[in-house]
Amino acid sequence: MADQWQEAYDFAVQVARAAGAVIRKAGEEEIKVQTKSCTVDLVTKTDERVEKIIIGSLKEQFGEGTHCFIGEESVSKGQPCILTDKPTWIIDPVDGTTNFVHGFPFVAVSIAFAVNKEIEFGVVYSCMEDKMYKARKGQGAFCDDEPIQVSDVKDIHKSIIICEHGTDRSPETVQKIFSTQKKILCIPVHGLRGSGTAATNMCLVACGAVEAFFEIGIHCWDIAAGAVIVREAGGLLLDVDGGPFDVMSRRMVSGNNMVIVNRIIKEIEIFDTVRDDAPIVKK
Numbered sequence: 660m661a662d663q664w665q666e667a668y669d670f671a672v673q674v675a676r677a678a679g680a681v682i683r684k685a686g687e688e689e690i691k692v693q694t695k696s697c698t699v700d701l702v703t704k705t706d707e708r709v710e711k712i713i714i715g716s717l718k719e720q721f722g723e724g725t726h727c728f729i730g731e732e733s734v735s736k737g738q739p740c741i742l743t744d745k746p747t748w749i750i751d752p753v754d755g756t757t758n759f760v761h762g763f764p765f766v767a768v769s770i771a772f773a774v775n776k777e778i779e780f781g782v783v784y785s786c787m788e789d790k791m792y793k794a795r796k797g798q799g800a801f802c803d804d805e806p807i808q809v810s811d812v813k814d815i816h817k818s819i820i821i822c823e824h825g826t827d828r829s830p831e832t833v834q835k836i837f838s839t840q841k842k843i844l845c846i847p848v849h850g851l852r853g854s855g856t857a858a859t860n861m862c863l864v865a866c867g868a869v870e871a872f873f874e875i876g877i878h879c880w881d882i883a884a885g886a887v888i889v890r891e892a893g894g895l896l897l898d899v900d901g902g903p904f905d906v907m908s909r910r911m912v913s914g915n916n917m918v919i920v921n922r923i924i925k926e927i928e929i930f931d932t933v934r935d936d937a938p939i940v941k942k
């Protein structure tokens with residue numbers, strides 16, 4: 660059925676917009692910060708509240724039994740992070756929590772919907788800028804209902820590349836991240852950037868503001884929605900080793916074309932991460 664998921668797509672846009680309004684309002688009040696996996700992995704009551712609002716609305720609309728949910732804060736509280744063939748919502752309620760805490764104005768709500776492990780549609784609402792990015796498989800990518808397209812730059816020397824620093828502060832990992840960035844900067848490229856939200860970074864690739872974005876250490880909820888937005892804008896995604904993109908692998912390169920993406924891959928120093936769907940080891 661061609662339009663089987665249209666209602667879900669439209670509803671996701673509404674839910675993302677409403678969630679973004681809650682985040683904007685919460686940003687005007689005092690923000691209490693807690694930490695998760697380490698001292699620089701931040702979480703706030705807003706992350707938890709917004710995830711509850713999103714999942715609650717989706718369950719009310721589509722029923723609890725038929726759809727599955729992977730949400731950043733639910734997973735951090737021990738819910739499974741396994742992508743099956745069932746219709747599954749993959750949610751980051753506040754992508755860019757560190758930005759949110761500091762008032763750095765790039766924060767996104769990211770909602771993706773996968774069926775048979777394929778992402779059917781994705782919605783990224785950059786709520787401080789009030790920009791709604793969305794894409795459905797086979798139907799193009801949009802920002803505020805205007806079609807968007809990746810850049811047509813093929814010359815790496817004329818590119819801007821987005822890279823982030825992640826939350827792993829072990830000297831070995833930081834060394835690899837900076838070494839990769841140094842090599843890319845010295846190609847040379849026009850510049851390196853980073854918005855502090857993976858979802859927004861992918862939308863910046865999709866609308867042609869930058870040529871590529873890569874990261875190791877992100878999670879499926881950071882990139883699932885952005886993945887379909889990049890693809891539908893004419894871009895591509897690969898693993899950092901040049902293999903196929905795997906949304907659960909915690910690593911990816913997204914870019915406007917193969918020439919740029921392959922050039923970036925040549926410079927990436929890979930470090931280990933634990934997959935999102937790895938079995939939980941009880942201590």
Ligand SMILES: O=P(O)(O)OC(CO)CO
Pocket residue numbers: 731751753754755756757855856857858876877878881
């Ligand atoms: O702010 P969050 O949701 O922790 O995500 C980070 C990366 O994990 C920015 O994309």
Ligand SMILES: [Mg+2]
Pocket residue numbers: 751753754755857880881
């Ligand atoms: Mg995130």
